[in-house]
Amino acid sequence: MDQSLFTSILFATVVAGTPLIITALGELVTEKSGVLNLGPEGMMSVGAVAAFAVTHHTGNPWLGILAGMVAGMLMSLLFAFMALTLMANQVASGLALSIFGVGLSAFIGKSYESVALPSIVPMRIPLLADIPYIGPALFQQQALVYFSWILIGLVAWFLYKSKVGLILRAVGESPVSAHEIGHPVILIRYLATLFGGAMAGVGGAFLSVFYTPMWVEGMVAGRGWISLALVVFATWRPMRVMIGAYLFGGAMITQMFVQGSGLKLSIPAQFLSSLPYVATIVVLVLISRNLKTIRLNSPASLGQPFLPDA
Amino acid sequence: MQAASEPIQELKLVGICKRFPGILACDNVSLEVKRGEVLALVGENGAGKSTLMNILAGLYQPDSGTISLNGEAVHFKTPNAAFAHGIGMVHQNFMLVPNLTVVENVALGSKNLHRFMNLDLNGARRRIKEISEHHELPVNPDAYIWQLSVGEQQRVELVKTLCFGAQLLILDEPTSALTPQETDDLLARLKRMTAELSIIFISHKLNEVKALSDRVTILRHGAVVFNGTTADHTPAELAALMTGHEVTLPRNESHDQSTEVILSVKALRARGDRGNLALDGLDLELRAGEVLGLAGVSGNGQRELADVLAGLRPVESGTIHFQGKNLTNHSPRRMIEAGLGYIPEDRHHEGIVPSFSVQDNLVLKDYASPKFSFSCFLKLGEIERNAESLRECFDIRCSSTSVATGSLSGGNIQKVILAREIARCPKALVAVYPTRGVDMGAQEFIHTQLLARRKEGVGVLLISEELEEIMNLSDRIAVIYKGRILKVLPAAIATREQLGLLMAGVVNE
Numbered sequence: 001m002d003q004s005l006f007t008s009i010l011f012a013t014v015v016a017g018t019p020l021i022i023t024a025l026g027e028l029v030t031e032k033s034g035v036l037n038l039g040p041e042g043m044m045s046v047g048a049v050a051a052f053a054v055t056h057h058t059g060n061p062w063l064g065i066l067a068g069m070v071a072g073m074l075m076s077l078l079f080a081f082m083a084l085t086l087m088a089n090q091v092a093s094g095l096a097l098s099i100f101g102v103g104l105s106a107f108i109g110k111s112y113e114s115v116a117l118p119s120i121v122p123m124r125i126p127l128l129a130d131i132p133y134i135g136p137a138l139f140q141q142q143a144l145v146y147f148s149w150i151l152i153g154l155v156a157w158f159l160y161k162s163k164v165g166l167i168l169r170a171v172g173e174s175p176v177s178a179h180e181i182g183h184p185v186i187l188i189r190y191l192a193t194l195f196g197g198a199m200a201g202v203g204g205a206f207l208s209v210f211y212t213p214m215w216v217e218g219m220v221a222g223r224g225w226i227s228l229a230l231v232v233f234a235t236w237r238p239m240r241v242m243i244g245a246y247l248f249g250g251a252m253i254t255q256m257f258v259q260g261s262g263l264k265l266s267i268p269a270q271f272l273s274s275l276p277y278v279a280t281i282v283v284l285v286l287i288s289r290n291l292k293t294i295r296l297n298s299p300a301s302l303g304q305p306f307l308p309d310a
Numbered sequence: 311m312q313a314a315s316e317p318i319q320e321l322k323l324v325g326i327c328k329r330f331p332g333i334l335a336c337d338n339v340s341l342e343v344k345r346g347e348v349l350a351l352v353g354e355n356g357a358g359k360s361t362l363m364n365i366l367a368g369l370y371q372p373d374s375g376t377i378s379l380n381g382e383a384v385h386f387k388t389p390n391a392a393f394a395h396g397i398g399m400v401h402q403n404f405m406l407v408p409n410l411t412v413v414e415n416v417a418l419g420s421k422n423l424h425r426f427m428n429l430d431l432n433g434a435r436r437r438i439k440e441i442s443e444h445h446e447l448p449v450n451p452d453a454y455i456w457q458l459s460v461g462e463q464q465r466v467e468l469v470k471t472l473c474f475g476a477q478l479l480i481l482d483e484p485t486s487a488l489t490p491q492e493t494d495d496l497l498a499r500l501k502r503m504t505a506e507l508s509i510i511f512i513s514h515k516l517n518e519v520k521a522l523s524d525r526v527t528i529l530r531h532g533a534v535v536f537n538g539t540t541a542d543h544t545p546a547e548l549a550a551l552m553t554g555h556e557v558t559l560p561r562n563e564s565h566d567q568s569t570e571v572i573l574s575v576k577a578l579r580a581r582g583d584r585g586n587l588a589l590d591g592l593d594l595e596l597r598a599g600e601v602l603g604l605a606g607v608s609g610n611g612q613r614e615l616a617d618v619l620a621g622l623r624p625v626e627s628g629t630i631h632f633q634g635k636n637l638t639n640h641s642p643r644r645m646i647e648a649g650l651g652y653i654p655e656d657r658h659h660e661g662i663v664p665s666f667s668v669q670d671n672l673v674l675k676d677y678a679s680p681k682f683s684f685s686c687f688l689k690l691g692e693i694e695r696n697a698e699s700l701r702e703c704f705d706i707r708c709s710s711t712s713v714a715t716g717s718l719s720g721g722n723i724q725k726v727i728l729a730r731e732i733a734r735c736p737k738a739l740v741a742v743y744p745t746r747g748v749d750m751g752a753q754e755f756i757h758t759q760l761l762a763r764r765k766e767g768v769g770v771l772l773i774s775e776e777l778e779e780i781m782n783l784s785d786r787i788a789v790i791y792k793g794r795i796l797k798v799l800p801a802a803i804a805t806r807e808q809l810g811l812l813m814a815g816v817v818n819e
Contacts, residue, residue: 161429163417170407170418177405180369181419181474182390296409296454 009253010137014145015211016249017242019044019203021148024227024234024241025155026199030076031231032159033192034172036303038094039079040200041224042101047072047201048208049105052112052215055208061120065144065205072201073194075101080193084186087305098224106217117213142210144202151199156238168192172299175306185306200224226280233284236297244284251276318396318477318508319345319380326375328361335361336372337532343478348500348509350523350540352516352552354749356719358532359512360402363480366510367399368392393419398476400467402483408456412449412466413438416473434473441472445503459609461492478508485518486747489607490777490810497522514552514750516545528552553750560757561782562764562801568599572769573619573650573738578628580618588614590793591628596738596769601760603784603801604773607813611793612773613655616742619771620652621645633737646675651736651768653727653744657720661727664716668708669697671715672730696733704729705755721752728759738769745779757783777809791815 023040030037050071055064075097082093120142128139159165168188170178175185207223208215226248234240255272288294321343328336335358343349353359364370366377368386376383379395386392392399406415417434438451447465455463464484471479481500485493500509500522513519519526520540528536528551536551549557573596582588588611596602606612617623619630621642630638632648645652654660662671673682673693682689682696697711706725708718715726724744731739741760745753760770760783774780780787784801789812796812811818 163429166410166414166418166429170410170415173409174405174407177407177415178418180367180389180399180401180405182368182388182393183418300409 005257007133007137009250009257010134011141012253012256013246013250014138014141016252017245018142018145018148018249019206019211019223020227020230020245020248021242022144022151022206023200023203023224024230024245025148025151025238026196026203027227028231028234028236028238028241029155029159029168029199030192030196031302032172032236032299033168033189034175034299034301034304034306035080035083035189035193035196036090036094037076037079037083037097037193037196038091038228039075039097039101039224040196040203040227041220041222042098042104043072043075043197043200044101044204044207044220044224044227045105046075046101046108047204048220049109049112049204049215050201051205052117052208053108055117056112056115061117061209064209065202068201068205068209069198070201072197072199072204074197076193076197076200079197080190083305084189084193087307090303090305102218102220105220109215109217112215113217115214117209119213120210142206144206144210147202152238152242159238169299172301175301175304179306179308185308189306200227203227226277229281230284233281233288235288235290235293236299240284240287243287244280247283248276248280251279316380317345321397321478321508322378323362323366324376324378326362326365326377327373328358328365328370329373330361334532336365339375339529339532339534341527341534341537343508343510345508346504346506347525348504348511348523350519350526351510351512351529352514352519352526352548353529354514354552354751355721355747356749357529357552359529360482361532362529363399363482363510363512366392366397367480368397393474393476396475396477397480398471398474398478399480400464400471400482400484402486404463404467406455406463406466406470409454411452411454412458412469413451415455415466416451416470419470419474437473438469442469445469445472446499461488464488464496476507478510479503480510480512482512483514484511485513485515489775489813490806491814493518516548516552519548520545530554549750557750557754559750559754559782560761562601562761562785568597568767570598571595572598572633573771574631575615575619576629576631578615578618578630579626580614580623581626582611582614588793589618589628592790592794594771594788594795596771598737598769599764599767600785601764601770601772601783603780603787604771604790605777605780605787605809605813606775606790608775610790612742612790614793615790616652616655616740616773619645619650619740620654646734649735649737651731651734651739653724653731653739653741655742655746655773657723657727658716662715662723665714667713668701668706668711668715668718668726669693671726672697672700672711672733675730675734700729700733704732704759721748724748724752724756728756732759732763736768738771739763740771740773742773743775744772745774745776777806781806781809789813 023044027040047068051064051068054067055061079093079097082088083090122140123143125139129135159169167178167183171185171188179185204220207219230241230244234244255275259269259272324340326336326339339362351359361370365372368389368391378384384395413431413435416438417431420434435451442449447469449466449469484496488496497518511523523540526538526540527534575592575594578589578592579587580589604612614623618625621640621644625639629636632650637645637648658664673696676682677688682693701711704725706729707722715723744756764770772780772783781801786798787801787804788798789796789809796817
């Protein structure tokens, strides 16, 4: 394979995987606290449109990212209030949040449909970017790509190497026990849910500000759902989320290259488009087959409300 | 770790009231504990013991009343506040996170765990070692909780509570899941700990109360009915105070042997839920008109044996003959039709459908019989009449037979199951932990019923961990250990010690 093709595919793969990583890591932390928020699609959509609008008006993409984050948090706050304070069913509230978010973003974004943002110059990391083949693909990326890598380490450290992470895991496993030791179960679940919302907002912002610097209705295109699935298939482990995200991104990009390459294929395009989903599911099912890993990593009280009795 | 607060010389609860919707759980309760003392808090299920202790542990807030420590009034708004004052509670359902290790569970409640931004568990590990050596409570700090037996988990709970700096230990029915040896062991350990600690010991096993406690407070319907020195009263007196009437648990006195084998199990092998060989060549014969007690520490194949007999679990090899017919690997329906009564271990999930009414649960096995249905229609009137008559016979206490069965107390749910199984006139009855968690009144009733069935010629297989229960009711006692029957002995000659050793797998001829 010639260098430029390989590099472009790798580059595009990393870009495609980034919003998935960020969103899925947020959802992972939320789920580890025992809250099942099915709203990433909605939170990403609102995050994307908010980031786009603010970037368009201020000209500052970083303010845009911040706006996306805040928008995602507000959406997740709505969910947290319904599911944690009002004890509504988490599955139903989360689905509602997704549907609501997609609709709301379309409504807000109506007037931005034909606007384009200036594209943002990537951040080049000296020396590393000079490595042949992989250098230009990995180290000449947008800042948020590096952020997603740092985030993986941060989340892994937080969950397994910090006191609060230990408490958060205990809350997701056995809220009654955590409550009995005196930890504020509901507050921790609120914070974890807000973090999930913030990350979904950033993931959405990456799409509208960096990835395709424009706003199109429905542009999140199922990435929220993919992130949700990644968390489960990655058996709630941060590193596996990254593997899954790049796998999906890689398959997506490869099939686009194949479709765009002008090769005479007798395979229908729709079939090619579905390949990334199929490939991701197959690979992740294979790596997550170990029952013991699932047992050890899946939060035991996921989706169950906690009602401390007076 | 929590800093040790000043020592607890005296704890006083005065006039504690707590009301839950529709029920007064604690009615003006007062009690006191002094340093180095063991107070037994005794009462039936629903007497308010656990509520009272949850108030003391900071989990519930009292509606009125005061708690004072060393003469000073205190308010425990959160469990942390109670810990900070040196009060630690070991709950009946352990408060351990199964997917974390022992040291992580202890670390959850500790402070100052970070070193260079990293979780430092060595401090917690050292502390566990210190405590467990000091109090002779061996635990492996790096084991996952789910890998531990119930007895080990309890030791972890004790160590955890002590690591948090508890000076007053509240133990909520600590022996309910232990073997006789483990129980004796625990009582001896607790006795030693009183050199430094005070203990509130919740139980309804009066022999343990007698063995351990200095003073006893008895609760009934949320109110204190008795307060006194343990040594001055016999268990029978305490039992009467606890239930409000004389309790005499029935005994099987006759021990006459019938010879007709009704259920016979040969070389049975079956797998447990984790794929392990839970039954490994088990042989057992149940005769008509006898109670065969199956003693053993839980987890030695009792559950699998009961499942297999009820047709719920496939048999790998071996045979089950019921009334001379080979019924190995038949469906639950066939076992029921053949005349097997079954009182399952998990009464909420297997025994009843909690959201169904008492009426419906009582015909769960017979709804299709001509008595209760015609073509595809249920005879609702007949079902209701059936429920009303069983409710009377079996003293099922419910406001109406159309309430959801899940809303009844454990003892009453058990009576519903018992009524259903007995009303079907079974030839053999498998009763798995039939009195676990039910109060003495219900226990007395269930025991009487089992013995009455025996008199009628029903073969009763009684699976229980309570040696008391097994020895009182059985004609013969079989001890199960690691999926086999270790020994079968006549109940008349069996002793507690002998059974205890057999349950631990020790066979000395």
